[in-house]
Amino acid sequence: MFFYDGCALTGEGFKTIATYANGDPMAIIQKRIGLIGCHPESEKFWYDSYSWMKPYWHNNSHHKLLLGFVDELIQQ
Numbered sequence: 001m002f003f004y005d006g007c008a009l010t011g012e013g014f015k016t017i018a019t020y021a022n023g024d025p026m027a028i029i030q031k032r033i034g035l036i037g038c039h040p041e042s043e044k045f046w047y048d049s050y051s052w053m054k055p056y057w058h059n060n061s062h063h064k065l066l067l068g069f070v071d072e073l074i075q076q
Contacts, residue, residue, distance in 0.1 A: 001026075001062060002039040002042035002046060002047075003037075003038045009025040009026070010025075013030055016028055018036075020038075027069055029069075029076065032073070032076045036066075036069065040062040040069070041062075041063070041066055042058075044057055
């Protein structure tokens with residue numbers, strides 16, 4: 001997942017949808033509010049900027065994760 005200066009999500013009363021590698025919440029939903037600390041919307045050109053990032057392009061698979069997050073959020 002593309003990550004650049006993402007936020008820390010702390011507190012209680014939310015549903016954790018995804019976590020960072022250290023186990024902290026990365027994507028949460030609380031009632032009708034959804035927050036994501038990384039960038040599942042990233043596009044291919046984001047990975048083309050640096051040669052070391054090119055192998056990490058996700059072939060749009062993260063866009064499907066984002067769609068699932070939005071689908072769950074709008075069902076609230």
